[in-house]
Amino acid sequence: MSLPHALLTALLEHPCSGSELASRFDRSIGYFWQSTHQQIYRELGRLEAAGWIESLAPEGGRGRKRAYRVLPAGRQELKRWVGESNDPKPLRNxxxxxxxxxxxxxxxxxxxxxxxxxxxxxxxxxxxxxxxxxxxxxxxxxxxxxxxxxxxxxxxxxxxxxxxxxxxxxxxxxxxxx
CATH class of the missing domain: 1.10.287 (Helix Hairpins)
Incomplete structure (x- = not known):
């Protein structure tokens, strides 16, 4: 699994700020795909550079967080990835x-x-x-x-x-x- 696809999934479920995404990630996808908040923020930048997400201008005054939403290219990439076939990973414990x-x-x-x-x-x-x-x-x-x-x-x-x-x-x- 890849972190970009996990983030696209979470943002399609609910567009939000990076900090809210990191918090939601910890309480859902994070149970089976571990990632640090730093990795999430870094990946958000890569997703935006790839044209898969966009950051929205913060609403209101100073201190407001920038929200992110998935663009059509990001949705298409997620659909492509979900449709891929892969083999189960061997147990490594x-x-x-x-x-x-x-x-x-x-x-x-x-x-x-x-x-x-x-x-x-x-x-x-x-x-x-x-x-x-x-x-x-x-x-x-x-x-x-x-x-x-x-x-x-x-x-x-x-x-x-x-x-x-x-x-x-x-x-x-x-x-x-x-």
């Missing part, structure tokens, strides 16, 4: 290598870190379920709402998987060894 290393050099005390990671996954799962209850309780959702909910559901499933994985790893680590 340090914990998997550390568990393999535990099998060779253990015991190392890795269980403490797995407990910590499980707590983080449980907290993220609770947050996702809270968002689901708050934002997706409509009886007759629109297609756009259903797609957004589907993305959240993937997050819920991922966190559920990691919680279960951590539980299983802790059980194996606690079992009597060879």
């Amino acid at each position: 340090e914990l998997m290598v550390r568990l393999r290393a535990e099998a060779v050099v253990g015991p190392t005390g890795i269980a403490r870190d797995i407990e910590r990671q499980m707590a983080l996954h449980l907290a993220q799962l609770a947050l996702y379920r809270e968002i689901e209850t708050r934002d997706f309780s409509r009886v007759d959702p629109t297609k756009a709402d259903a797609l957004r909910h589907l993305v959240l559901t993937a997050g819920i499933m991922t966190e559920t998987l990691w919680v279960e994985f951590c539980r299983q790893a802790l059980a194996v680590l606690a079992a009597p060894g060879d």
Whole structure:
């Protein structure tokens, strides 16, 4: 995934200032595509230079923030990108290598870190379920709402998987060894 396409998506959902975009990004797309505020501002400049977005003159007096909106060329680029085909990315997770290393050099005390990671996954799962209850309780959702909910559901499933994985790893680590 690319940051420009994530930003185009967010701006099409709601044109806004760079600071508002960065804040919204942290609370939505940022759950599955990490980016710093500095990267977002830098990318906004590139998107504007490419003719995909434009910044609007601030309304009102001094201190007002410049808002951004997507231009037709930006919408077209996003449509092109969404229509591309790509292969799933292979899993690249340090914990998997550390568990393999535990099998060779253990015991190392890795269980403490797995407990910590499980707590983080449980907290993220609770947050996702809270968002689901708050934002997706409509009886007759629109297609756009259903797609957004589907993305959240993937997050819920991922966190559920990691919680279960951590539980299983802790059980194996606690079992009597060879």
